């Protein structure tokens with residue numbers, strides 16, 4: 117039986133679990149992200165990252181370089197904690213509800229991935245001996261991305277008496293910081309000035325503004341009390357001297373009865389709205405009209421999503437649930453509004469300051485390409501919207517031509533302060549161009565290519581031409597770059613980077629020629645002054661790309677000098693020293709053969725034409741021994757490539773590590789937010805790895821296998837406007853065309869054709 121897509125966890129009132137649950141039970145809808153912090157707050161001494169975020173809303177802050185070398189980045193964007201509207205304090209006959217006080221009779225967290233909400237279900241006995249049942253439901257509306265709803269129900273179990281809520285709306289908030297962890301912001305001054313905090317009838321409104329970016333954020337809050345005529349309710353809003361708005365709600369409780377309040381919060385920002393203060397009131401008033409319709413719409417949107425994307429793993433319920441959770445989180449993190457992408461932590465926490473990395477294109481995009489074309493387009497469009505900034509970034513780094521995407525960013529400018537593992541990671545360009553091509557190959561959307569994609573391909577290809585040079589018997593070499601593995605920086609001929617560059621240049625020219633009759637392509641050629649000579653140069657560099665090979669080991673070396681270095685003894689390194697980045701100076705790490713994450717193994721998976729099978733298997737074995745997987749972007753890649761190489765045990769082991777990473781907090785830092793790249797990677801490990809789905813210029817091929825440990829699996833995916841379902845069990849594999857007219861795919865090199873509603877089965 118398929119899992120019911122509901123996670124219920126008994127929650128201990130314990131420091132580390134609270135922070136983790138804030139992440140796992142967060143609410144997001146691609147615009148608003150709300151950490152699952154306790155409404156009533158936590159007593160001091162408990163660690164919490166209390167936050168509400170808006171996709172793409174940022175402040176610019178200085179990033180002082182100790183030595184101001186030419187053109188180093190001196191400022192960065194950071195995602196903002198915009199306001200706190202989630203705080204609701206409960207008083208029962210004057211006694212304040214706090215988890216650390218009185219007696220916690222039961223305490224559960226619920227995540228319902230069909231309904232798209234989270235809930236807390238609590239029974240609590242106050243120090244004075246009164247027992248209440250509490251149920252708090254929260255939802256970030258997928259239909260109305262500016263709306264967040266909390267529904268708070270209190271039931272008096274064994275007493276009659278008055279109860280009260282203080283429901284807060286506070287715009288004067290700070291971001292979280294941890295000076296000891298490079299993956300979090302080091303300091304958190306107040307980024308927002310509250311311009312307005314006022315009450316209008318039954319609504320509070322706050323407007324705040326950042327000091328440097330000048331972004332204005334408006335939030336509005338209002339409450340309704342459904343079915344409560346007999347509770348003698350009173351509700352009054354006030355604004356404190358320190359501009360904190362509070363709504364005091366009082367009601368009478370009688371034994372066995374309950375009282376419910378629904379709190380609506382609406383958000384708007386000046387990046388998307390000229391007048392966020394009035395926009396937010398309109399949006400709020402509209403949402404308040406019918407909560408049931410909002411819940412229904414939420415369910416409908418998710419039901420359509422699961423219909424397109426549903427996956428089932430038989431024989432391992434934990435894996436099955438972990439994958440459901442990952443897919444749900446990805447869906448909720450994807451940008452629903454213009455001008456944003458999918459951050460390393462989605463909208464679930466402040467890790468990596470809300471920045472977008474190559475994670476978005478290389479790791480999460482395949483999931484969206486196969487399950488939600490529109491969201492995939494949103495992610496791709498962000499790179500088109502920021503292409504000019506990428507051109508400026510390239511110029512800052514001394515390039516005469518082309519565009520270089522920033523290593524980490526919110527608005528398109530480089531936000532990485534440490535260039536050896538920041539700006540030098542030119543392979544981000546490879547990820548963006550690979551994404552453009554993958555989207556085209558899976559959807560056939562040629563309009564996208566002529567409207568946006570080709571311009572990205574040309575500008576990234578130009579950058580490669582401008583970066584590399586001919587050397588080594590006429591080979592094209594790319595020097596002084598950093599590949600995916602961040603424990604090895606500033607190297608010559610990183611195998612992965614060179615493969616990605618060759619691929620990007622090849623496709624830039626191929627698609628230009630394929631669509632040269634389209635008017636927009638002719639315009640593009642003229643606007644960017646693209647000549648046939650330049651295109652020929654791209655082909656020449658691509659075909660003559662230098663791809664290192666090492667005879668001694670029969671492997672693809674990670675770069676020119678990698679194999680000259682001593683091998684780091686991972687087995688002899690104390691467990692407490694991992695992740696190495698928190699315990700060793702980077703320069704020290706750079707002098708060893710030790711990898712933070714998959715690098716050459718990823719190159720072999722993505723660009724299999726660049727090495728033979730034996731080289732790939734030997735390389736897999738070689739890098740396996742020296743990779744710490746300190747980055748969450750690693751085990752998924754080892755799983756995919758193990759599947760491709762027929763190393764089924766390894767494929768399953770790495771897949772488990774990747775799929776369960778956040779739910780089980782395997783890296784110990786899911787407390788700061790989920791790992792969206794890994795979630796997308798786990799999806800690829802199943803779909804591309806076990807499922808053997810391959811989409812390339814030859815079309816779609818499906819060559820699955822079933823790991824011994826599993827009883828079967830199935831998943832749906834989209835291809836060229838059609839919806840397919842692949843099911844695999846001990847006996848057979850089944851491909852079904854559930855939507856669309858006709859599809860062709862190959863299995864073991866033989867071409868098959870399916871018409872709408874038809875199935876095709878084969879023995880495994």
Ligand code: BGC
Nearest residue numbers: 460473474475602747749793
């Ligand atoms: C990884 C990068 C990744 C970043 C954000 C780093 O630890 O090394 O590859 O892009 O995290 O997830």
